[in-house]
Amino acid sequence: MSDQENKEKLVQAKKVWQEKTDKMIEKRPERKQFKLDSDLELERVYDPFHLEDFNYLDKLNWPGEYPFTRGIQPTMYRGRLWTMRQYAGFGSAEETNERFRYLLDQGQTGLSVAFDLPTQIGYDSDHPLARGEVGKVGVAIDTLADMEILMKSIPLDQVTTSMTINSPAAVLLAMYMAVAEKQGISLDKIGGTIQNDILKEYVARGTYIFPPRESMRIIVDIFSYAVENIPTWNTISISGYHIREAGSTAVQEVAFTLSNAIAYVEAALKAGLEVDQFAPRLSFFFNAHSNFFEEIAKFRAARRIWAKLMKERFGAKNPRSLMLRFHTQTAGSTLTAQQPDVNIMRVAYQALSAVLGGTQSLHTNSRDEALALPSEHSVLLALRTQQVVGYEIGAADTVDPLGGSYFIETLTDHMEEEVMRYIDRIDEMGGSVEAIEKGFIQKEIQASAYQYQKEVESQERVVVGVNKFQTSGEQPMDLLRMDPATSQRQVERIKEVRLSRDQGKVSDALQELRKAAQSDDNLMPHILKAVKAYATLGEICGVLRDVFGEYQQQITL
């Protein structure tokens, strides 16, 4: 049979099916209209007509080949599973070190440090604004002494460490480097990631310190320092995770993340770096939300868009510059306080979507996180969930198993188009920094968050246990309670460090840092010197606050 005859047969078959289905629907209508989180109305079924003119090489190609839609490595998880990396940190460095070692004993393969809010905002534990916050959402790190305890008995050449730290990223990175040196490990052997993504802090996460332009300078300083000194370190993790948690859609998550990424690339180029020098060390961080197929398509589309942008817009040549490598975390905002055990199922499906989307590392949330910080038992269940996905269900046994699906490919194309529409709009505004200063990105996220809430309240969107299938008289769970003495101990420790260090060395280092900040000097060597003299995080950030000023939040409501 010729292609032409085949096609006619197909058209005919579809027509017959369509008529039959229309008649059936008259008698038994469908339940509702179906749509994606990103507002696309879904069709009843996807078929070969959706992929007419689909060019395999342009759109997909084989895994490990441009545009990397099917994954960044040729063998993906057949070679090595993703890194199982649970975000952890609470209380003091001692407590967190204990949790880290527990997780490593349970088969976790990388570390991920959560810092408390004072650390993330550059205040010492005894600062008045740190009141009540010390050791709460993460571990308190004031000086190198704390980092030494945090990484005690953990060989830094054998684990990779991700640190969720943004405004003061340079300081925490310097502390980590100093600990590695003390362990006798050369700096080209340490691996890990600092989040270092300030732009999303202004729109979604809130732990900014300095104004945007000064923050961009610090970030570029880190990029350029890393090229020579810590070549295997991921110098930034450009994050859509928090944008999504703040209420964006899947399309907005990718669009705003990639337009932030464009801003970082442009800033680095402007500072004189070559694209292939720093681009291989850029990494990404996405959310795995509840709409299963939309999420898978999102990850695949993000890889394809990034590869094209890097090649066509920035002229990158090194294949590693074109690869979008990303960490994923399941969506915290989908966890419910009602019937918390149901969260285990949500997390499992979200984790599976990340794996089918080709993630490089994964954090699975714990069932009790809408109630408190997770208990050790809940964290173990969350880790076991990804181990089941990795080892039991076969999801990791072939590369991009959904590639070629009429539905997934149509969705992937759709996501790419919608994301590019946003990126073009932001380009027209002058880029991400300008779009943030205008409040555009904030407003877009807010509108989506509000829409989502209205859909939940009208029951257009069902949340099991919240607006449907509620139960009364729920069982209490054993929750993690923080030791209230932690904060006091931390305050005592920082006082001890201040008394025992060489004050002259600290003052000199801080003075040098001030001069560097006032000039174009790279800040990293000066920060490293201050850290090694046991200057506190608050002192170092204080100098930079003096020179750079502080960001005043743009309130968009």
Next chain:
Amino acid sequence: MVDKPLRVLVGKIGLDGHDRGAKVVAQALRDAGMEVIYTGLRQTPEQIVEAALQEDVQVIGLSILSGAHMQLLPPVLEMLREQDSSDIIVVVGGIIPKEDITYLKENGVAEVFTPGSTTEEIISFVKKKVEQNQ
């Protein structure tokens, strides 16, 4: 006579940057006809009380998800008492464990809304409470 619209201060107290809930609630209260003053992030207890008095609000809605609620909320309640302004209704939203809710309600918080609460519940609670106060 037309009723004067209800005035509400919505604030983020402490260093917590999660403002999705606060903004959704602020917008919902506004859509329900109330006048909403939104403080933005990183407010101290002192700043919250000062703004509430200055703006002459009947209700303060505080959002906190960082776990610092037991340190940051009692000072707000205390300062309101000191300023003879205990009639200002304080409601709280966030991730707050049950035992802490009991304590906070005994000490002057009118209600605590945890994850899964609807804006409808919040709006009707606030309206009812203000009516009772008058």
